[in-house]
Amino acid sequence: MRVGPSQDEIRRQNLGALLRHVHVHGATSRAELTSTLGLNRSTIGALTADLAGAGLVSEGTPKETGRAGRPSLVVRPESARVYAYAYSIEVDRLRAARIGLGGEVLDRRGLDRPRGMDAGETAPLLAGVLKEMHQHVPPGSLCVGAGVAVCGMVRRADGLVRLGPTTGWVDEPIGAALAAALGTDVPVTVGNVADVAAFAEHARGVAADCDNVIYLYGDVGVGAGIIAGGRRLTGHGGYGGEVGHMVVVRDGAPCECGSRGCWETEIGEHALLRAAGRRDAHGRDALLAVFDAADRGDARAQTAVRQAGDWLGFGVANLVNIFNPEMVIFGGTMRDLYLAAAAQVRSRLNSMGLPACLEHVRLRTPTLGEDAALIGAAELAFERLLADPLDAG
Amino acid sequence: MRVGPSQDEIRRQNLGALLRHVHVHGATSRAELTSTLGLNRSTIGALTADLAGAGLVSEGTPKETGRAGRPSLVVRPESARVYAYAYSIEVDRLRAARIGLGGEVLDRRGLDRPRGMDAGETAPLLAGVLKEMHQHVPPGSLCVGAGVAVCGMVRRADGLVRLGPTTGWVDEPIGAALAAALGTDVPVTVGNVADVAAFAEHARGVAADCDNVIYLYGDVGVGAGIIAGGRRLTGHGGYGGEVGHMVVVRDGAPCECGSRGCWETEIGEHALLRAAGRRDAHGRDALLAVFDAADRGDARAQTAVRQAGDWLGFGVANLVNIFNPEMVIFGGTMRDLYLAAAAQVRSRLNSMGLPACLEHVRLRTPTLGEDAALIGAAELAFERLLADPLDAG
DNA sequence: GCAATACGTTGCCGCTCACAACAAACCGCC
DNA sequence: GGCGGTTTGTTGTGAGCGGCAACGTATTGC
Numbered sequence: 001m002r003v004g005p006s007q008d009e010i011r012r013q014n015l016g017a018l019l020r021h022v023h024v025h026g027a028t029s030r031a032e033l034t035s036t037l038g039l040n041r042s043t044i045g046a047l048t049a050d051l052a053g054a055g056l057v058s059e060g061t062p063k064e065t066g067r068a069g070r071p072s073l074v075v076r077p078e079s080a081r082v083y084a085y086a087y088s089i090e091v092d093r094l095r096a097a098r099i100g101l102g103g104e105v106l107d108r109r110g111l112d113r114p115r116g117m118d119a120g121e122t123a124p125l126l127a128g129v130l131k132e133m134h135q136h137v138p139p140g141s142l143c144v145g146a147g148v149a150v151c152g153m154v155r156r157a158d159g160l161v162r163l164g165p166t167t168g169w170v171d172e173p174i175g176a177a178l179a180a181a182l183g184t185d186v187p188v189t190v191g192n193v194a195d196v197a198a199f200a201e202h203a204r205g206v207a208a209d210c211d212n213v214i215y216l217y218g219d220v221g222v223g224a225g226i227i228a229g230g231r232r233l234t235g236h237g238g239y240g241g242e243v244g245h246m247v248v249v250r251d252g253a254p255c256e257c258g259s260r261g262c263w264e265t266e267i268g269e270h271a272l273l274r275a276a277g278r279r280d281a282h283g284r285d286a287l288l289a290v291f292d293a294a295d296r297g298d299a300r301a302q303t304a305v306r307q308a309g310d311w312l313g314f315g316v317a318n319l320v321n322i323f324n325p326e327m328v329i330f331g332g333t334m335r336d337l338y339l340a341a342a343a344q345v346r347s348r349l350n351s352m353g354l355p356a357c358l359e360h361v362r363l364r365t366p367t368l369g370e371d372a373a374l375i376g377a378a379e380l381a382f383e384r385l386l387a388d389p390l391d392a393g
Numbered sequence: 394m395r396v397g398p399s400q401d402e403i404r405r406q407n408l409g410a411l412l413r414h415v416h417v418h419g420a421t422s423r424a425e426l427t428s429t430l431g432l433n434r435s436t437i438g439a440l441t442a443d444l445a446g447a448g449l450v451s452e453g454t455p456k457e458t459g460r461a462g463r464p465s466l467v468v469r470p471e472s473a474r475v476y477a478y479a480y481s482i483e484v485d486r487l488r489a490a491r492i493g494l495g496g497e498v499l500d501r502r503g504l505d506r507p508r509g510m511d512a513g514e515t516a517p518l519l520a521g522v523l524k525e526m527h528q529h530v531p532p533g534s535l536c537v538g539a540g541v542a543v544c545g546m547v548r549r550a551d552g553l554v555r556l557g558p559t560t561g562w563v564d565e566p567i568g569a570a571l572a573a574a575l576g577t578d579v580p581v582t583v584g585n586v587a588d589v590a591a592f593a594e595h596a597r598g599v600a601a602d603c604d605n606v607i608y609l610y611g612d613v614g615v616g617a618g619i620i621a622g623g624r625r626l627t628g629h630g631g632y633g634g635e636v637g638h639m640v641v642v643r644d645g646a647p648c649e650c651g652s653r654g655c656w657e658t659e660i661g662e663h664a665l666l667r668a669a670g671r672r673d674a675h676g677r678d679a680l681l682a683v684f685d686a687a688d689r690g691d692a693r694a695q696t697a698v699r700q701a702g703d704w705l706g707f708g709v710a711n712l713v714n715i716f717n718p719e720m721v722i723f724g725g726t727m728r729d730l731y732l733a734a735a736a737q738v739r740s741r742l743n744s745m746g747l748p749a750c751l752e753h754v755r756l757r758t759p760t761l762g763e764d765a766a767l768i769g770a771a772e773l774a775f776e777r778l779l780a781d782p783l784d785a786g
Numbered sequence: 787g788c789a790a791t792a793c794g795t796t797g798c799c800g801c802t803c804a805c806a807a808c809a810a811a812c813c814g815c816c
Numbered sequence: 817g818g819c820g821g822t823t824t825g826t827t828g829t830g831a832g833c834g835g836c837a838a839c840g841t842a843t844t845g846c
Contacts, residue, residue: 003410003430005403006834007801017396031824037396040804045825069823070811153749162749212629228628233621235717236605239749240621246711247745248643259745318639322715324628352640352652356546356555356632399803400832424793433835438794462792463842
């Protein structure tokens with residue numbers, strides 16, 4: 001049974017709200033925080049004092065106010081001192097970063113990932129990168145945790161990767177393995193790429209003011225991160241958003257998942273390359289080559305792109321009818337496909353979508369670009385800090 | 394920016410939590426409330442005193458405890474004194490009820506609804522029924538509002554019915570019309586039937602312990618009420634859950650919505666009747682006749698039912714992959730179809746659903762039966778009371 | 787009739803935030 | 817350079833909330 005918070009939970013929530021504000025919006029004057037958060041001056045003062053005492057923010061005098069009156073102290077996130085580790089596990093690459101409070105990328109590494117590498121082999125590799133990065137951490141810094149973005153279905157409870165067609169993983173306990181490798185002082189959170197990217201775009205990207213968002217992410221397959229009513233739609237086990245396996249052609253082409261006619265068999269990498277007559281190619285570069293060819297007038301590539309764009313619009317229309325979102329974001333390869341075939345997408349969407357659902361929906365591309373997964377992964381780790389700044393700090 | 398609640402909001406939330414508990418679970422001893430809500434004895438005492446003072450609950454000594462110790466006072470909802478009006482606007486019927494706090498149906502009316510009647514004509518009719526029912530209200534009672542369940546897409550902001558294929562309504566302001574007819578002291582809330590029924594089943598039905606639920610409701614069309622993470626999925630405008638217009642056959646049969654191949658063109662009333670060779674029939678009785686015929690061995694009816702059941706499983710599998718729900722509930726005509734073709738539904742679901750998503754999903758029929766819409770409509774009205782018991786009371 | 791048990795009631799405490807009064811820092815003007 | 821006006825930080829006070837412990841009360845079991 002839901003019950004109201006106790007007093008110290010109020011405090012925690014307010015500390016979190018303040019810290020979240022400077023984390024997302026950057027340095028903010030206390031006066032502005034007062035009006036934004038709707039708390040009293042004295043309360044804001046007490047909260048910032050607590051956060052500053054924990055080393056999470058610092059206060060300073062502003063340069064020039066330009067206005068009359070005593071200048072308000074500016075509350076800054078301790079971007080250099082408070083940080084999270086972020087990982088992105090992709091098809092043939094591993095990316096890692098150290099990201100400061102506020103979202104600044106402090107350090108960044110990347111390494112190739114041989115196909116077929118499982119979680120048990122990956123975790124020590126990631127831990128090694130962490131050790132490398134850790135050598136450059138200034139003394140007195142605070143690590144709030146590590147976040148991992150991975151292509152595949154992630155069990156919310158423990159970060160087990162149930163099925164990652166891209167990586168070939170089945171039931172790989174990357175969360176547990178990484179937690180074991182990093183030790184108990186670095187809590188690990190694992191999330192699906194699309195979910196995590198959606199989270200990032202919702203926190204500090206295009207969807208900053210939208211509470212109902214579908215973030216469509218494509219690499220080899222297609223998944224979605226869904227924000228419904230301002231909160232991430234996880235589903236019961238954490239597997240929500242597997243829109244790539246929505247069947248759009250009954251008894252259609254076989255999909256890797258074992259079903260047939262899944263959406264990603266029509267708009268995924270393989271489908272596009274095959275339709276463009278490049279059956280043996282794979283990877284993002286090959287895909288971009290198809291879009292390039294279509295741009296230059298290659299008839300077969302154009303047909304392939306139009307066909308895929310039409311199917312993209314088809315699936316988006318279904319999702320728009322089901323979710324009535326405010327915004328649909330096209331990320332990963334879906335961004336390229338959308339940009340190459342926007343006319344087809346919109347046309348399908350307009351013919352299939354219910355008028356009421358089409359009313360306010362906006363189609364967008366991500367603003368955080370390649371870093372969305374890493375930033376989102378870091379956000380996962382920061383989430384713990386923001387929920388309880390003083391205890392986690 | 395989200396900020397923590399102030400002290401009086403804590404009080405409101407706790408009052409609401411207590412009242413919600415006795416509203417949903419019936420009379421409860423103070424001792425039980427203490428352990429369930431996790432609040433102190435003295436706090437529970439103060440809260441019940443406030444609620445009793447507002448006439449929302451009453452306290453009494455229990456019959457027999459059977460255990461040693463001083464018997465705990467029992468907190469009862471004032472079911473007879475505190476009530477809401479509930480309406481359900483259906484194809485050819487209007488149903489109305491007066492429902493007491495706790496969910497008890499105190500009074501119930503029904504009348505025929507001529508097809509083609511619009512909101513402007515319906516509202517006075519509903520207001521008239523309310524006046525009738527009002528005559529039997531004991532003095533000193535408290536009306537907390539009115540809730541309306543209507544087949545169609547409802548704009549959350551003001552209860553405008555955007556599109557109700559069943560009723561033939563387009564942009565009918567039933568919320569505003571009813572509010573005008575009932576006066577300002579009876580706040581009106583309008584919701585989609587499926588949403589409202591899902592709400593009811595989640596509050597006090599099969600889905601009581603499930604936070605991720607899809608309630609599939611069929612009449613002429615098909616819609617869904619979706620509970621995600623314990624909260625109703627409304628979408629941006631309030632139109633979320635229009636799963637009936639998920640296209641399952643590209644360029645398929647034309648649908649009333651203007652699109653083609655919508656799910657409801659395969660599992661809706663018309664589809665089933667047509668496939669069973671009863672093109673001219675309509676209504677629930679005709680549908681039940683088809684299921685009866687299939688039961689008795691009519692080959693054509695059997696084929697129609699199996700076919701529709703297969704499509705039902707198809708769509709459910711898509712939804713299960715997208716939402717990863719804990720439970721799928723089949724209501725309205727979908728209940729009949731599911732019961733008649735459970736084998737087909739499960740077979741399709743198993744072949745198309747992702748293993749991880751199938752893991753914990755349960756298929757169920759509603760427990761609240763025909764009253765789900767009315768009870769859910771009343772819950773909409775009670776929701777305002779539960780959010781702030783003393784101000785609304 | 788007594789002890790044991792469980793519960794309601796009461797007074798007190800710590801906590802949080804709002805509020806008001808005061809002090810401090812800036813601007814513009816003379 | 818001094819002055820008032822303005823905006824803000826700081827401090828002390830107060831109200832409201834829930835937790836807690838002590839005490840009174842109602843029941844069961846012996």
